[in-house]
Amino acid sequence: MRRRFLAKAGLAAAAIAATRTQPAAAQAPVEIQFWHGLPQPLGGQLEQVVAGFNASQSGVKVLPSFRGSYPETMVAAIAAFRANTAPHVVQMFEVGTGTMMSAGRAVKPVHELLSESGVTIDFNDYLPAVRGYYQASDGKQMSMPFNSSTAVMFYNKDHFKRAGLNPDAPPRTWEELAEVLKKLKAGGSASPMTFSWPAWTQVEQLSSIHDVPLATLGNGFDGLGASMQVNNPLMVRHMNNLIAWQKDGLVKYGGRDGAPDALFPAGEVSIAMASSGLRSRITREARFEWGTAMLPYYSDVGGAPRNSIIGGASFWALNRGPQGGRNAAEWKGVAEFYRYLSQPEIDAKWHMETGYVPVRRASYQVAKATGFYDKNPGSDVPIEQLLRGGETGPNTRGIRLGGYVEIRNVIQEEMEKAFQGQQNGQQAMEAVTQRGNAVLRNFERQNRG
Amino acid sequence: MRKTVFKGTALPLLLLAPQLAITAIFFLWPAGAAIWQSLLQEDPWGMSSEFVGLRNFTEVLAQPEWRGAAYNTLIFSSAVAILAMGTALFLAVQADKSIRGANIYRTLLIWPYAVAPAVAAVLWLFLFHPSIGLVGRALNEAGIAWDYKLNGNQAMLLIIIAAAWKQVSYNFIFFLAGLQSIPRSVLEAAAIDGARPVRRFWTIILPLLSPTAFFLLVVNLVYAFFDTFGVIHALTGGGPGKATETLIYKVYVEGVQNVNLGSSSAQSVILMVLVIALTAVQFRFIERKVHY
Numbered sequence: 001m002r003r004r005f006l007a008k009a010g011l012a013a014a015a016i017a018a019t020r021t022q023p024a025a026a027q028a029p030v031e032i033q034f035w036h037g038l039p040q041p042l043g044g045q046l047e048q049v050v051a052g053f054n055a056s057q058s059g060v061k062v063l064p065s066f067r068g069s070y071p072e073t074m075v076a077a078i079a080a081f082r083a084n085t086a087p088h089v090v091q092m093f094e095v096g097t098g099t100m101m102s103a104g105r106a107v108k109p110v111h112e113l114l115s116e117s118g119v120t121i122d123f124n125d126y127l128p129a130v131r132g133y134y135q136a137s138d139g140k141q142m143s144m145p146f147n148s149s150t151a152v153m154f155y156n157k158d159h160f161k162r163a164g165l166n167p168d169a170p171p172r173t174w175e176e177l178a179e180v181l182k183k184l185k186a187g188g189s190a191s192p193m194t195f196s197w198p199a200w201t202q203v204e205q206l207s208s209i210h211d212v213p214l215a216t217l218g219n220g221f222d223g224l225g226a227s228m229q230v231n232n233p234l235m236v237r238h239m240n241n242l243i244a245w246q247k248d249g250l251v252k253y254g255g256r257d258g259a260p261d262a263l264f265p266a267g268e269v270s271i272a273m274a275s276s277g278l279r280s281r282i283t284r285e286a287r288f289e290w291g292t293a294m295l296p297y298y299s300d301v302g303g304a305p306r307n308s309i310i311g312g313a314s315f316w317a318l319n320r321g322p323q324g325g326r327n328a329a330e331w332k333g334v335a336e337f338y339r340y341l342s343q344p345e346i347d348a349k350w351h352m353e354t355g356y357v358p359v360r361r362a363s364y365q366v367a368k369a370t371g372f373y374d375k376n377p378g379s380d381v382p383i384e385q386l387l388r389g390g391e392t393g394p395n396t397r398g399i400r401l402g403g404y405v406e407i408r409n410v411i412q413e414e415m416e417k418a419f420q421g422q423q424n425g426q427q428a429m430e431a432v433t434q435r436g437n438a439v440l441r442n443f444e445r446q447n448r449g
Numbered sequence: 450m451r452k453t454v455f456k457g458t459a460l461p462l463l464l465l466a467p468q469l470a471i472t473a474i475f476f477l478w479p480a481g482a483a484i485w486q487s488l489l490q491e492d493p494w495g496m497s498s499e500f501v502g503l504r505n506f507t508e509v510l511a512q513p514e515w516r517g518a519a520y521n522t523l524i525f526s527s528a529v530a531i532l533a534m535g536t537a538l539f540l541a542v543q544a545d546k547s548i549r550g551a552n553i554y555r556t557l558l559i560w561p562y563a564v565a566p567a568v569a570a571v572l573w574l575f576l577f578h579p580s581i582g583l584v585g586r587a588l589n590e591a592g593i594a595w596d597y598k599l600n601g602n603q604a605m606l607l608i609i610i611a612a613a614w615k616q617v618s619y620n621f622i623f624f625l626a627g628l629q630s631i632p633r634s635v636l637e638a639a640a641i642d643g644a645r646p647v648r649r650f651w652t653i654i655l656p657l658l659s660p661t662a663f664f665l666l667v668v669n670l671v672y673a674f675f676d677t678f679g680v681i682h683a684l685t686g687g688g689p690g691k692a693t694e695t696l697i698y699k700v701y702v703e704g705v706q707n708v709n710l711g712s713s714s715a716q717s718v719i720l721m722v723l724v725i726a727l728t729a730v731q732f733r734f735i736e737r738k739v740h741y
């Protein structure tokens with residue numbers, strides 16, 4: 001009797017427990033931790049995209065969390081991985097791609113994630129310059145492209161008119177640009193030109209546009225043994241030009257990274273080479289007529305101009321820690337999230353709201369159909385520039401060097417020394433090659449295992 | 450002074466325990482981890498780890514960049530200590546005089562200490578930025594080519610001023626307290642003997658202030674070594690080139706930006722040894738000249 005009572009009580013307790021957990025288990029969505037590195041207002045816009053995904057279905061809930069700037073987010077993710085608490089998805093800037101590619105089993109490649117989850121995304125529709133940046137050398141997709149930009153040239157039409165230049169014919173080549181800068185100076189521009197992200201706009205973009213290698217082994221795509229090749233005649237010539245123009249007051253060095261971004265909207269410079277993402281700020285702040293043009297090229301270099309390369313970031317799926325520790329439902333949730341992001345409507349909306357480029361051709365068509373480019377002339381320049389020259393090749397698909405965050409800083413430092421008059425273009429590029437190679441060899445040694 | 454002697458060891462240990470625990474958790478543990486890490490070579494993700502002995506140290510010491518940072522640190526720390534202490538001493542002597550509203554001046558002089566380093570840096574940025582800064586624009590209009598983003602010496606000057614400004618308040622409080630503890634009778638006796646104010650300052654006030662000054666010297670050097678990261682990060686980011694990269698900033702660049710943990714740990718261990726040595730030297734040699 002007593003035993004039966006106990007058994008009954010046990011059953012009842014089990015039943016209660018079951019009724020408590022079971023409906024919850026059926027409804028509780030899989031939670032996906034998502035760390036991103038976009039400050040406001042872009043971060044809020046990204047979190048709205050995530051909210052859109054969460055509202056579109058009930059099985060998966062993505063929890064976005066801002067983790068500081070891109071480098072801070074990268075370090076936070078690495079530290080979390082070492083402590084076995086990595087997020088499912090982390091947004092990683094494009095220069096961190098080489099480091100991520102060598103992360104081995106820390107990373108769950110997109111192609112693996114999709115095939116295991118039975119989700120398909122048509123990567124062939126993605127812009128080659130975008131998808132290629134995040135592919136292994138065998139063409140397998142490693143990370144999920146999302147917010148991508150490229151460098152373009154913004155110019156002040158009022159300054160052009162003041163200097164007697166045609167405001168609708170921006171310079172196409174560096175030779176034309178040099179003449180334009182002199183005229184702008186004569187026409188009253190104190191500082192005719194500046195550039196943001198010095199390493200990105202003046203070294204990486206220049207190499208891609210002229211189809212010249214930045215490093216051996218296809219800019220590092222084919223292995224960790226790559227060496228820097230920036231001490232080439234084109235790069236040295238360009239550096240010497242920049243140094244000479246800076247000396248003559250035609251070019252103003254405005255600082256590292258995005259520091260010079262403020263100069264163009266404020267009307268301090270007539271021409272700025274900057275991220276296409278600067279468009280929204282210029283629209284908001286500029287009190288003058290302005291236009292967008294493609295980055296110039298040297299007309300005597302055969303094969304130029306080719307496509308520019310991208311900036312921005314992509315999404316990487318991570319294991320919980322060195323021992324793995326994720327189940328199929330979690331990976332499936334990540335795959336569903338990626339599928340949502342890949343929809344042309346979502347991508348086109350993001351592009352039109354933020355100034356990032358559409359990453360798919362289909363999204364470009366969607367944006368075209370809404371009349372966006374008629375209302376915002378010039379906002380298709382970055383896309384056309386990315387598509388210039390057809391399929392990408394070994395020198396134009398991007399940079400895949402380990403420790404590239406550090407190498408970018410090396411480039412900026414050596415350029416600064418050159419602008420201070422401490423060295424010429426040849427010496428600067430030799431120094432970048434030598435110091436960059438030290439970084440590459442160190443990275444190779446760390447990642448042998 | 451009467452010494453308190455406890456019976457047994459349990460109670461004294463218990464009373465010491467909180468401090469010992471804090472030292473262990475916030476100093477010994479991380480310092481030990483840094484020393485261990487400095488002997489390893491690891492990939493950023495920590496999946497392969499190899500014991501390399503002292504190689505990280507020999508590589509760091511062979512780097513021209515590291516020696517450059519050490520030189521910058523030397524210039525920066527001594528300039529910050531001299532400037533911050535000199536200014537604070539001058540202000541303290543002035544504020545110690547019987548003047549109307551002395552309390553208001555004293556309070557105002559203490560304020561900068563409450564400002565966070567990054568905020569202080571932004572204040573100086575708005576003053577000295579070549580194109581948006583008040584002073585920066587004025588300098589350029591006056592024909593002085595001021596651009597700390599491209600001129601290493603100007604960048605160094607700017608971070609020295611910004612870092613010293615933050616520390617002046619702290620030094621001021623201590624100097625003022627030191628001045629107020631000097632017996633009036635000694636100064637009055639000197640005055641009666643015919644010593645003028647300048648002579649009284651050099652022969653009486655300064656020697657009697659030397660314990661305070663010595664303490665502040667140690668504190669200021671440690672401040673310049675370790676606590677100026679925020680100012681440098683927000684103002685120059687170590688540039689232009691590497692003109693304002695100090696040892697502590699290089700540790701950050703190497704460890705956090707470049708995720709080069711072995712090298713970064715080796716550098717922080719070297720820095721730790723340097724500061725321990727510096728403080729030991731100060732206590733061993735300079736303290737002898739201090740009158741208590």
